[in-house]
Amino acid sequence: MGGERRAARVGDGVGVSLDSAAVQAAGRVSGAAAAAGAEAAARPPGRRLVTEYVILETPRVLAQIVEDEFGRRYYVVNGPVFDGAVRLVYDRLMSVILGRLDLLRRFSELDELDDGIEAVLRLGRRLGRGLRRRVERMGARFEEVLVSAAYYVARDLVGYGVLDPLLRDPRIEDISCNGLFSPVFVYHSEFEWLTTEIQFSSREELEKVVMKLALRAGVEPSLARPVVEGVLRPEGYRVHIVLDVVSRRGHGFTIRKFRAEPFTVVELLRRRTLEPGIAALLWAALQYKQGVVIYGPTGSGKTTLLNALAMLLPPEYKVVTIEDTPEIYLPFHENWAALHTRLSDAPGVQNVTLQAQVESALRMRPDVIIVGEIRSREAFAFFQALATGHGGLTTVHAESAEVLIRRLSSPPMNVPKSLIAAAKLYVNILRIERGGRVLRRVVRLDEAAEYDPRSDEIILRRLYGWSRERDEWTSFGVAGSSFVRSVADLLATSPEAVVRDLEMRATVLSWAAERNLGVMELHELVRRYMRSPEKVYREVLAGGARQYKFPEAVRR
Structure with a gap:
């Protein structure tokens, strides 16, 4: 050669x-x-x-x-x-x-x-x-x-x-x-x-x-x-x-490689990568343009989860995806701009970086910006987009919440902690070896409860945690969460109404997983729920769905 x-x-x-x-x-x-x-x-x-x-x-x-x-x-x-x-x-x-x-x-x-x-x-x-x-x-x-x-x-x-x-x-x-x-x-x-x-x-x-x-x-x-x-x-x-x-x-x-037909939330629920309550929270967060950050080590399933969640976005949203190498696939979003980078050593050829593409995306009037993975200066532009009211979804390589915040706030990302708090939900997914099998599990879901300017610290509040011994999730009280209050303020409604909507979403997703709905069927279900949530909820209950209820808050 x-x-x-x-x-x-x-x-x-x-x-x-x-x-x-x-x-x-x-x-x-x-x-x-x-x-x-x-x-x-x-x-x-x-x-x-x-x-x-x-x-x-x-x-x-x-x-x-x-x-x-x-x-x-x-x-x-x-x-x-x-x-x-x-x-x-x-x-x-x-x-x-x-x-x-x-x-x-x-x-x-x-x-x-x-x-x-x-x-x-x-x-x-x-x-x-x-x-x-x-x-x-x-x-x-x-x-x-x-x-x-x-x-x-x-x-x-x-x-x-x-x-x-x-x-x-x-x-x-x-x-x-x-x-x-x-x-x-x-x-x-x-x-x-x-x-x-x-x-x-x-x-x-x-x-x-x-x-x-x-x-x-x-x-x-x-x-x-x-x-x-x-x-x-x-x-x-x-x-x-x-x-x-x-x-x-x-x-x-x-x-x-990547799958010709990407994983859906239905498949992830059936594999117990996450549970319906977590899926409902993330679905609502994306619909209401609350930033979501998925983090975990290499091979934990971050991109798989990201793509599955992105497919729950309202079909009418303007979505801009930005990647080094195209992997995200949104088959039913017509208003989707798929951007990627271009790096070249050739003289006179412009380098197009992730940072440049995120900044470019802001001029496209997007509802949601999805960055496949943030590693460098594009992180600042992404969180700035969240702070200005855009929805956002991305992944970061980090083993824990503490490492995540440290990576985001340190070079080369250099995102101020006050800006990191613009993302509402933080999802930790891990590759787990249990009983001789390899599993992927969302082990923790946190919300950015508040930012303390005196200590320059982000206060994270856990919403869900996973137990290795039981292979089950524990809810730490969604009803009183900052996320629920934020969505309630956005919709000019009560926190109780938001919690009920989340429980309805979880019920619908649980029913979809039990029926093992395909990509097209899930898309149609999501579209119908966006238009008539109560009607779809009653239909799935009539179809044998088990009503999902958030458990009472437990002591952390």
Whole structure:
């Protein structure tokens, strides 16, 4: 790469080294054939199958989670058999496509794997009887062999080669390669970090993969810029690439995925990430333009919770989202401006930072500003927006409320504590290991009760707390909260009326979770509640909903 970099051909095969006797015995094969063999390899003996599920139906590709005798777990892709007949057809198809510029261009323009498979099948059936006879002389059925070969050809030309099943699996959140002779690791939504059987055994093999990722992301890693990041198109996944000039183990990359259909509050309630009363408070806070800050450590689910809450915003609101890399998705908000940053070293190209985009958003007359994560000077602009009456939602990396306030008020954010108090609710979400399982829980919900100018301190009052022993939440009295009084003043109503509305919202959300409403159904329910809350509340009660009531305040 860098100055000696050559152009990668679309569809260059990607070789892997597998801990599998089947591939070891195959001898010296092409990189593409070795990659295909990785998927077709049988599970090594001595490994117990934990679970398996389908990634692709036709042809059938399975993801298997297996465990060895030491308790280590692995992620194994089980695809179509890549035997001699399939390899014969694969090599013939690749030879034809790579030998014709028009075909190569046509395949390079395809985005969907299914479209690629169909195109390869059509090509294979046009290649004539000679190929069919050769396959049948090997004792194989031509159509079955062609389907398997078409999958591997499309995977290498249209998809991401050996990485394609990992990118296609909705339960994989991150894919990480640390260099040569090191397994590729995946972060699984249920099993966390798992070792795959993919391992790059030469610089050339790894470089082909890195080049393909760079091309798809529209970035150019080089000796001058050995660390780059971008967004894979059309999937929108974030990729971070590091070249071997600054990585001792060789080229490396990390792919950060997100779900095509984001988590909703319904799913988070069903997973017990939070409880209906907390969800109702956050829903009301966003509707009434009270600032909300979500904080927690890396991997705790901050962005997931942020997106789920954002989908509860009134559909009529003008929403502006600001991110480094686009992850937030609001499918039903037409009046949504999705801004992101642009950083460039090129002369004459303007850098567009988060701070600049937050300041730009203020000129768009937004109802709510959502910043994916605040880390630097954009924090001041965000809290200033809250102080001037805009609704706001953001995340901050912090392990506790004390650390959060300290980070916000210290360099490089430098937000005065008097301004930090402009956010009304602070949500702490953590990744919890409990009973051998990994959970995400909102462990604490605080309100900014007041700011004391004499001591320059923000007084936080806890509204909800989570118990690790019981895996339950305790309410510390919502009725008398500063948040309820603030909303009551805003609506010119009584605190009792606000509490009743919160209980109605919690009842409606609890009912939605019990019915496991989909994205569209939840959107319609939220829209109807905004227009006729009493009517929707009565409907869900008639439909069997259990009435939610805030418990009496308990001693903290």
